[in-house]
Amino acid sequence: MGALLFGIPVREIAGWWRICFWVSTVPAGILALSMMFCAESPHWLYKQGRTAEAEAEFERLLGGAHVKFAMQELSKLDRGDESDVVHFSELFYGRCFRVVFIGSTLFALQQLSGINAIFYFSSTVFKNAGVPSDLANVFVGIVNISGSVIAMVLMDKLGRKVLLLWSFFGMAVSMGLQVVAASSNMLGSGTLYLSVGGMLMFVFTFAIGAGPVPGLLLPEIFPSRIRAKAMAVCMSVHW
Numbered sequence: 220m221g222a223l224l225f226g227i228p229v230r231e232i233a234g235w236w237r238i239c240f241w242v243s244t245v246p247a248g249i250l251a252l253s254m255m256f257c258a259e260s261p262h263w264l265y266k267q268g269r270t271a272e273a274e275a276e277f278e279r280l281l282g283g284a285h286v287k288f289a290m291q292e293l294s295k296l297d298r299g300d301e302s303d304v305v306h307f308s309e310l311f312y313g314r315c316f317r318v319v320f321i322g323s324t325l326f327a328l329q330q331l332s333g334i335n336a337i338f339y340f341s342s343t344v345f346k347n348a349g350v351p352s353d354l355a356n357v358f359v360g361i362v363n364i365s366g367s368v369i370a371m372v373l374m375d376k377l378g379r380k381v382l383l384l385w386s387f388f389g390m391a392v393s394m395g396l397q398v399v400a401a402s403s404n405m406l407g408s409g410t411l412y413l414s415v416g417g418m419l420m421f422v423f424t425f426a427i428g429a430g431p432v433p434g435l436l437l438p439e440i441f442p443s444r445i446r447a448k449a450m451a452v453c454m455s456v457h458w
Contacts, residue, residue, distance in 0.1 A: 262443075265293050305445050310452055318440055319449050325383075325433040326457035332390055334425050337418065344418050347411065362419050366426025373427070379436045386428020393421035433457075 258280055264273035270290075277289045310319045338359070345355030373382060396417030400410045441449045 322453040382428035389424025
């Protein structure tokens with residue numbers, strides 16, 4: 220949204236990149252100030268033995284009528300978690316390894332899908348099709364946002380697995396279109412439309428599944444006992 224609303228319109232201004240950097244400080248500053256008023260995790264407070272503070276945070280977040288039920292649920296989830304310390308080595312053998320491997324693989328596939336290369340070379344593909352780079356960036360941004368909005372709507376209706384399957388299938392088809400366009404003997408607008416369509420289809424299908432789903436799915440599949448360290452391992456694979 221920032222690129223579409225602020226980055227592209229000021230592109231022709233001398234020193235435009237400085238304006239973009241200054242604009243980005245606004246949401247960053249708002250977030251930094253807002254974090255001062257952000258509630259602490261009741262789960263973390265409870266695990267630290269600070270039960271009264273956990274209750275206070277629940278009351279602040281949920282209201283006094285729901286504090287007792289929330290604390291009971293928290294006690295059930297946390298029961299047995301504090302019995303021993305989780306070591307990183309436990310994540311790489313036994314029953315924990317499989318779920319950590321699945322999470323790491325999802326993040327690895329997300330990066331290896333080629334989305335960064337698609338974003339990097341999208342302007343070149345659109346330029347070859349005769350579309351100005353500014354307009355190309357707008358198209359890619361709109362398609363990306365549209366896919367993300369659709370993912371939010373369908374995430375709970377269809378489930379995480381369905382979105383992932385269709386997302387990777389759609390990206391494979393779009394790459395097939397790119398290959399056909401690159402290796403085809405036909406000339407003119409047909410090849411260019413095929414290439415541009417494959418590019419936009421890739422961004423859209425990535426945004427509805429492979430992009431947002433792994434970050435949401437992983438905390439749901441990890442047991443609370445290993446969740447923090449398992450997420451750290453998977454995020455290290457991601458970046």
